[in-house]
Amino acid sequence: MAEFIALIPAAGSGSRMGEDLPKQYRLLAGKPMIYHALHTLCSTERIGTVCVVLAPDDTEWKRYDWSEFVGKIKVLNCGGATRAESVTNGLKALHAANHVQDHDWILVHDAARPGLSHALVERLLDQLTDDEVGGLLAVPLADTLKRADKAGRVQRTESREYLWQAQTPQMFRTKLLLEALGKAHAGITDDASAVEALGYSPKLVMGDAYNFKVTYPQDLKLAELILQERIATR
Numbered sequence: 001m002a003e004f005i006a007l008i009p010a011a012g013s014g015s016r017m018g019e020d021l022p023k024q025y026r027l028l029a030g031k032p033m034i035y036h037a038l039h040t041l042c043s044t045e046r047i048g049t050v051c052v053v054l055a056p057d058d059t060e061w062k063r064y065d066w067s068e069f070v071g072k073i074k075v076l077n078c079g080g081a082t083r084a085e086s087v088t089n090g091l092k093a094l095h096a097a098n099h100v101q102d103h104d105w106i107l108v109h110d111a112a113r114p115g116l117s118h119a120l121v122e123r124l125l126d127q128l129t130d131d132e133v134g135g136l137l138a139v140p141l142a143d144t145l146k147r148a149d150k151a152g153r154v155q156r157t158e159s160r161e162y163l164w165q166a167q168t169p170q171m172f173r174t175k176l177l178l179e180a181l182g183k184a185h186a187g188i189t190d191d192a193s194a195v196e197a198l199g200y201s202p203k204l205v206m207g208d209a210y211n212f213k214v215t216y217p218q219d220l221k222l223a224e225l226i227l228q229e230r231i232a233t234r
């Protein structure tokens with residue numbers, strides 16, 4: 001039977017955060033940011049293994065105590081220059097070591113989305129387990145979309161009908177994901193777009209606003225509030 005394996009690429013430098021410390025280690029609710037997604041994924045019973053892909057020169061990981069996740073996590077220091085490279089390197093290493101099989105489901109989740117809840121992971125697993133292709137969490141666009149000209153003035157208003165914002169986890173079978181990432185062009189920013197480039201249509205599964213990606217310094221405050229509330233009600 002196919003297994004569910006989560007893979008967290010965590011080899012980014014977080015340059016848009018404007019700090020030396022990679023953002024996955026920024027403290028949120030008293031823990032490094034990556035802890036929160038790890039906690040959710042590791043405590044999801046159906047997920048057998050959670051693999052964390054760090055940069056080869058990562059010096060932060062070992063500063064923290066991860067013992068509560070022992071038995072469930074695998075840490076690999078094989079991150080690459082881009083997110084896609086980090087996912088590819090991690091997945092290839094797991095595959096080469098026989099830790100994942102071609103038909104196993106891989107849930108790729110950004111370390112920078114600490115607001116992932118159990119409910120969302122369960123919904124993703126429920127809706128995709130029998131799917132031919134796989135898919136991703138996403139939310140329909142809420143704002144009105146403006147296309148700008150080079151001078152920063154509105155050229156036109158775009159229809160937001162059928163537009164969704166992609167989130168993670170993105171869930172595909174090992175074989176398809178390896179093939180897609182192997183053929184992907186350099187600019188891709190998520191796994192689904194690599195799969196789309198092969199001609200497949202991944203399924204959109206409803207995410208939520210709490211699962212946003214912490215990107216800019218102002219995102220930290222919101223993430224802190226969400227996580228503090230969640231920890232208080234655990």
Ligand code: C5P
Pocket residue numbers: 008009010011012013014024053079080081082083084086087109110111112213214215
């Ligand atoms: O920078 P961004 O927020 O798009 O990164 C998304 C995820 O990809 C983060 O978890 C980050 O650590 C990871 N990443 C990676 N290797 C890179 C760049 C980003 O694992 N070279």
